Amino acid sequence: MLVVENISKHFGGIKALDQINLEIRAGEVTAIIGENGAGKSTLMKILSGVYPDYEGKVIFNGKTVNFDNPKQAQECGISIIHQELNLIPYLSVTENIFLGREITTSWGELDKKAMRLKTQSLLDRLKLNVNPDTLIIDIKVGQQQVVEIAKALLTESEVIIMDEPTSAISDNEVKVLFEIINDLRKENKAIVYISHKLDELFKIADRYIILRDGCVIESGNIQEMNADDVIHKMVGREVQMIRKQSLKVTTGELFSVKNLCLRNPNQKQEYLLKNISFNLAKGEILGVFGLMGAGRTELLEAIFGLHPKYRSGEVRISGSATSINCAADAIKAGLALVPEDRKKDGLLLDLDVQKNIGITTLKDMEHLGMLEIQKETQLCDKYRSELKIKTSSGKQTAGDLSGGNQQKIVIAKWLATHPKILLLDEPTRGIDVNAKNEIYKLILSLADKGMGIIMVSSELPEILAISDRVMVMSEGIITAQIPINEANEACILKAAIPKSI
Amino acid sequence: MDLKLYKPFFIKFQSLIALFILCLLISLISDKFLTVSNGWNVMRQISVNICISVGMTLVVLTAGIDLSVGSVLALCGALTAGLLKNGLAFPQADLFIGFTILGAMLVGVLAGTFLGAFNGWAITKFKVPAFIATLAMLTIARGLTLLYTQGFPISGLGDDFAYLGTGWFLSIPVPVWISGIVVLLAVILTTKTRLGRYIYAIGGNESASRLSGINISRVKIIVYAISGALAAIGGLIVTSRLDSAQPNAGSSYELDSIAAVVIGGTSLSGGKGTILGTVLGAIIIGVLNNGLVLLNVSPFWQQVVKGAVILLAVIIDKSNSKND
Amino acid sequence: MDLKLYKPFFIKFQSLIALFILCLLISLISDKFLTVSNGWNVMRQISVNICISVGMTLVVLTAGIDLSVGSVLALCGALTAGLLKNGLAFPQADLFIGFTILGAMLVGVLAGTFLGAFNGWAITKFKVPAFIATLAMLTIARGLTLLYTQGFPISGLGDDFAYLGTGWFLSIPVPVWISGIVVLLAVILTTKTRLGRYIYAIGGNESASRLSGINISRVKIIVYAISGALAAIGGLIVTSRLDSAQPNAGSSYELDSIAAVVIGGTSLSGGKGTILGTVLGAIIIGVLNNGLVLLNVSPFWQQVVKGAVILLAVIIDKSNSKND
Amino acid sequence: KPTAEEPKKIAVIVSTLNNPWFVVLAETAAAKARALGYEAKIFDSQNNTALEADHFENAISSGFNAILFNPTDADGSIANVSKAKAADVPVFCMDREVNSNKSATSQILSDSYSGCIALGKYFVKKLNKKGKYVEILGLVGDNNTWARSKGFHSVVDHYPGLKMVAQQSADFDRNKAMEVLESILQANPDIDAVFCGNDAMAMGAYQALYAAGKANHVQVFGFDGADDVLNSIKEGKIKATGMQYPKVMAETAALYAQEYFNGKRNFPQKVPVAVELVTPENIKNYSAN
Numbered sequence A: 001m002l003v004v005e006n007i008s009k010h011f012g013g014i015k016a017l018d019q020i021n022l023e024i025r026a027g028e029v030t031a032i033i034g035e036n037g038a039g040k041s042t043l044m045k046i047l048s049g050v051y052p053d054y055e056g057k058v059i060f061n062g063k064t065v066n067f068d069n070p071k072q073a074q075e076c077g078i079s080i081i082h083q084e085l086n087l088i089p090y091l092s093v094t095e096n097i098f099l100g101r102e103i104t105t106s107w108g109e110l111d112k113k114a115m116r117l118k119t120q121s122l123l124d125r126l127k128l129n130v131n132p133d134t135l136i137i138d139i140k141v142g143q144q145q146v147v148e149i150a151k152a153l154l155t156e157s158e159v160i161i162m163d164e165p166t167s168a169i170s171d172n173e174v175k176v177l178f179e180i181i182n183d184l185r186k187e188n189k190a191i192v193y194i195s196h197k198l199d200e201l202f203k204i205a206d207r208y209i210i211l212r213d214g215c216v217i218e219s220g221n222i223q224e225m226n227a228d229d230v231i232h233k234m235v236g237r238e239v240q241m242i243r244k245q246s247l248k249v250t251t252g253e254l255f256s257v258k259n260l261c262l263r264n265p266n267q268k269q270e271y272l273l274k275n276i277s278f279n280l281a282k283g284e285i286l287g288v289f290g291l292m293g294a295g296r297t298e299l300l301e302a303i304f305g306l307h308p309k310y311r312s313g314e315v316r317i318s319g320s321a322t323s324i325n326c327a328a329d330a331i332k333a334g335l336a337l338v339p340e341d342r343k344k345d346g347l348l349l350d351l352d353v354q355k356n357i358g359i360t361t362l363k364d365m366e367h368l369g370m371l372e373i374q375k376e377t378q379l380c381d382k383y384r385s386e387l388k389i390k391t392s393s394g395k396q397t398a399g400d401l402s403g404g405n406q407q408k409i410v411i412a413k414w415l416a417t418h419p420k421i422l423l424l425d426e427p428t429r430g431i432d433v434n435a436k437n438e439i440y441k442l443i444l445s446l447a448d449k450g451m452g453i454i455m456v457s458s459e460l461p462e463i464l465a466i467s468d469r470v471m472v473m474s475e476g477i478i479t480a481q482i483p484i485n486e487a488n489e490a491c492i493l494k495a496a497i498p499k500s501i
Numbered sequence B, C: 001m002d003l004k005l006y007k008p009f010f011i012k013f014q015s016l017i018a019l020f021i022l023c024l025l026i027s028l029i030s031d032k033f034l035t036v037s038n039g040w041n042v043m044r045q046i047s048v049n050i051c052i053s054v055g056m057t058l059v060v061l062t063a064g065i066d067l068s069v070g071s072v073l074a075l076c077g078a079l080t081a082g083l084l085k086n087g088l089a090f091p092q093a094d095l096f097i098g099f100t101i102l103g104a105m106l107v108g109v110l111a112g113t114f115l116g117a118f119n120g121w122a123i124t125k126f127k128v129p130a131f132i133a134t135l136a137m138l139t140i141a142r143g144l145t146l147l148y149t150q151g152f153p154i155s156g157l158g159d160d161f162a163y164l165g166t167g168w169f170l171s172i173p174v175p176v177w178i179s180g181i182v183v184l185l186a187v188i189l190t191t192k193t194r195l196g197r198y199i200y201a202i203g204g205n206e207s208a209s210r211l212s213g214i215n216i217s218r219v220k221i222i223v224y225a226i227s228g229a230l231a232a233i234g235g236l237i238v239t240s241r242l243d244s245a246q247p248n249a250g251s252s253y254e255l256d257s258i259a260a261v262v263i264g265g266t267s268l269s270g271g272k273g274t275i276l277g278t279v280l281g282a283i284i285i286g287v288l289n290n291g292l293v294l295l296n297v298s299p300f301w302q303q304v305v306k307g308a309v310i311l312l313a314v315i316i317d318k319s320n321s322k323n324d
Numbered sequence D: 001k002p003t004a005e006e007p008k009k010i011a012v013i014v015s016t017l018n019n020p021w022f023v024v025l026a027e028t029a030a031a032k033a034r035a036l037g038y039e040a041k042i043f044d045s046q047n048n049t050a051l052e053a054d055h056f057e058n059a060i061s062s063g064f065n066a067i068l069f070n071p072t073d074a075d076g077s078i079a080n081v082s083k084a085k086a087a088d089v090p091v092f093c094m095d096r097e098v099n100s101n102k103s104a105t106s107q108i109l110s111d112s113y114s115g116c117i118a119l120g121k122y123f124v125k126k127l128n129k130k131g132k133y134v135e136i137l138g139l140v141g142d143n144n145t146w147a148r149s150k151g152f153h154s155v156v157d158h159y160p161g162l163k164m165v166a167q168q169s170a171d172f173d174r175n176k177a178m179e180v181l182e183s184i185l186q187a188n189p190d191i192d193a194v195f196c197g198n199d200a201m202a203m204g205a206y207q208a209l210y211a212a213g214k215a216n217h218v219q220v221f222g223f224d225g226a227d228d229v230l231n232s233i234k235e236g237k238i239k240a241t242g243m244q245y246p247k248v249m250a251e252t253a254a255l256y257a258q259e260y261f262n263g264k265r266n267f268p269q270k271v272p273v274a275v276e277l278v279t280p281e282n283i284k285n286y287s288a289n
């Protein structure tokens, strides 16, 4: 149905795609697999008309096509869910879904009623319980991603490209999405599916195509593959996947939280977090699981002192009560937070790697009021080799790096502060298997050195793989704390599902 | 959550509080303030700023800015006045073209539209920051005005033309009608049309809008052209009210109109705001100017008070609507 | 990739091309342009704009804007002149405080620092947009200047004070020394100190900076205070050059200095730019002003040409540096 | 150094070109200089003393031989004129003076203060020493504003029957004057006269009165002698203005420059050019062009 012949694409001097040939068939789900930076998104952007200039040919239904803009591709029947969220913050859900494709009355006036109705039915189909008039800024990332999916489903398309549609949503929503994909497959639509979550691919895909460094390495039926093969092909060498060796015996309380509450800034009487109490031992990894909207991000932010006005409760570090009212307090107390959205809250995208890593510890590099740049260079080099950050030099702009390497930079800048407690919010979101593996190794070795770690994640396998203890949250309260040797998917999920439904 | 849906309303409401306090204070001191005739007076005085600020709102909604409004106003006013008074003469070709009032006005508005479109073209085609492109136009249009008028006002344009600025229609001043119609059309544009939707979308997230198939350049050029056209309409009103086109008309109008836009709750980073908010902002500024004169505040103090009130109005706004 | 590393250099380089073309064109037509005396002439003329623009660059790097520089300049100049000439008299308390030149200058600069810090305080404390807070300060400081001077210039400040604006030191005009030192300190600040790093960080990503433990409010207040202090220094130079503090000095200086900043390659959305780029931008504007006069361009045409050249300079810049 | 064949160059530095009165002053000076066989060039200081200083430096360094000067400010411009004197470039002031007897070669001045005294006397007469009036000031930071205001008040303030009900600034701008007076009329609908600091504002004030239907009861006084106002006086719309003679001053200054080049050095320091009171009675002697 959609055939790609000899496509190459350069960005300046970099070759992102090199002589790609592949075919996407109707009635099948084709998975595109590859490391961060392999060129998956670039290829999809070519297919969907975002990049009009490239070498090679795209043949759609037997005809060579060359789209000048996304609209043409859409009108031809190719729609795409982009990897990055592409929503307008101050427009409503309806307005976003219909953007560029508004329904108008014969007067040329926007037909808001019709659009709202259609949106409602789309949202129902996706089981997203959000008022169509809500502004995008007011819904959470996971819900936004569902809106992105709704956007792609609005028009009848023959080819639907999904570039990491599940990076921000949890299992329930993924299940709904997969039902929809199955329906689409039955309607003989072609679906392209990109994800770094390998288990998803095995669940939904029919065929696979592996990309590495801009080249097609292999393609075939996914049934004939297993996870280790895929990883091997993707990375180009054997990867030793991490398995937690043994349960550590951890002693000594490092950190504890008592009766932590957080009021909703918009509705004073409502609580986002209610009476959260738990503790963390030296060298312990506490995995925090919950469904979308459980309040995990808020928990980490509240601990880190980001909402001082709305928070109550007590935080103890090494036994003594500590008041933390801003990020600087938190750093001083030995805390570090790797935020959920690394582009928005973690990185200085326009600055180079070295400046990003140095930003938290500039105070230590001052001599007579001047910065000693070579100290910063040393620090940067140290973490580049310790964390295996792939950059040409410390002077490379952070925004140009792949997701995994960006995440390592954020971790590096926090390790530089020598924290006692590391808070990680979705540390592997959007990161390929190989890089994930390296981050796991890093987390484990930090814990071995005595650091206390709280890791929020929406991926159960990840939680099970590296935690010493699992804490489950739902609707702002802790619903279970399970030692790892008693934990399994069933009992964790049971605790995570909100009681109010 | 539900409150959020009404946020645009809420924003307006905030400025309304500031306006209300202001009116209350002034009317406590002067009994001349809350009269019908002073009401029309204020409305007539702000009609020019409203026209300009409506265009500015559209520009700011796309995350742009238009510094050239004041000099475009002057140039278009002068052009209309010149054509009306002297027509177009080509002595070499022995050709003379006279203009009717409507014809001259049309040329003025078209010229404004063109200058605005040129701004938009420079901004989209060469990726020049809007601040610089329109700053350049500010200087260029002022220079062209001085060249066209040779530095002299063009006066004595006749009573028919004066109707535009000084007449009454159905007991409402004509400039108020004009600004009212401009506001109405702009409200329809922003809330009921595709173009309006795109304006908000571009200001909210330009790259996402591009991916949604919106022709960014076209929308921006149209928006700057509208701003130019509205500045020209403002120029016609000013010229007609004075019965004279002044070469230095409109200087620093850009600051007044941006102030109206921001006081009205529109964010300078684009994507958020309403036309009615801007109208409220313009009314606040107009009431303030009028009040200061009515109270016969000394010209020295006026500027201090004006600055402080604007600052306070925005602070009241912000502190009531909490998180941006 | 490698090109990117040199981007700051590249940006400067771009403006250099524009400057070079400009100088070449002017010197082809006028033999008076490329002379030593005219060189000092231009440098002395731009020294005030350089002082202001350096402060503006810091503000813009944090994604802010400072519209109040012109009137802060006027107020601080007037204050220094007033203290120098009349001292501080408290007739009720029968107290008179005379000021030395250095003392009066210090008070002027402190006043500028304070006004700037006030801007920063309003912006960070009440989340007022920088545009509005500094616009309010523009009006307030101008009003205070008029109040303090009662509308009259303060003149006759003596030869010692005049040295600051008109003297020479080691064959270089004193104002050029001052602006040179300001530039040097600012380059050190932006490249070698923690504060400088924070300024770029805040402009690049405010929420990431906050999470990294940077005290955003403190940095912003300091930056606006520096901008105010540099405007005050500019005010001292202007006052000393004229041997007189003019109540309406510095009007629309904000536009000139923002133009220098943007022509110099600093992005108005913050986080990207250099002090040296701004200096180049200021030189381009200065050379342009000087050249137009030397070439005997008529004053009306000057504005048109100036606008067009600024637009062209930025277009050359943009089209050579390709991606953003 | 210019050779003998090369024509001498004269710079005309004028405070602003944003106002027709100064355009006339500058262009007449330049035209006269050209008519006398010199090169002439107009510099616009845009009411900015610092820009004026730049112009002086540029003019001196690019070899102008004389400067016909309309200062931005009486005090603020002294330093500039002294600079020219130090460089041996003669400066002839036109219309406005600089407060120094040693800097300029000669000053050909229009006396705003005395002009407004005459205007004030006429004002008192026309109002019969009794009534409410409004004063509209020019730019409050401009010394011409105050010269005119003080001259006017030095007469009018002696009459307790004349009551100033509002004093506001309109920045010498026609539109602002109209808007300010519109608002003042709301608070003081019963005024008898308006005194404006220049003619543009007088026209704006008239416009406001006309729109309010009060043009017949309220007398408007301006200053400058602009064409618009001369016509209006003829039509009975405006009561009086102070006529300044920009052309006379400009031509005199150019002639002085010629004499200077021819070797004359002993110029009178101040040459006053009287401001004449223009009223409906004598308007026929003044033609608007």
Ligand SMILES: Nc1ncnc2c1ncn2[C@@H]1O[C@H](COP(=O)(O)OP(=O)(O)OP(=O)(O)O)[C@@H](O)[C@H]1O
Pocket (backbone or CB within 6 Å): A011, A014, A015, A016, A034, A035, A036, A037, A038, A039, A040, A041, A042, A043, A083, A400, A401, A402, A403, A430, A432
């Ligand atoms: N706009 C751009 N400018 C320059 N280089 C780019 C641009 N977009 C992508 N690249 C480069 O092209 C290569 C392929 O990137 P692409 O986004 O297609 O990777 P991907 O396979 O989608 O990775 P991920 O799994 O992280 O999404 C990378 O090296 C990237 O740095």
Ligand SMILES: Nc1ncnc2c1ncn2[C@@H]1O[C@H](COP(=O)(O)OP(=O)(O)OP(=O)(O)O)[C@@H](O)[C@H]1O
Pocket (backbone or CB within 6 Å): A137, A138, A140, A141, A142, A168, A264, A266, A272, A290, A291, A292, A293, A294, A295, A296, A297, A298, A299, A340, A458
């Ligand atoms: N901007 C906001 N305005 C109002 N309520 C919000 C906002 N952001 C979050 N909430 C509410 O806070 C609660 C917790 O959201 P949060 O994002 O912390 O969940 P989470 O468990 O971190 O989910 P995720 O898996 O997406 O990280 C939700 O009930 C949500 O409705």
Ligand SMILES: [Mg+2]
Pocket (backbone or CB within 6 Å): A040, A041, A042, A083, A163
């Ligand atoms: Mg991708």
Ligand SMILES: [Mg+2]
Pocket (backbone or CB within 6 Å): A296, A297, A298, A340
């Ligand atoms: Mg979260």
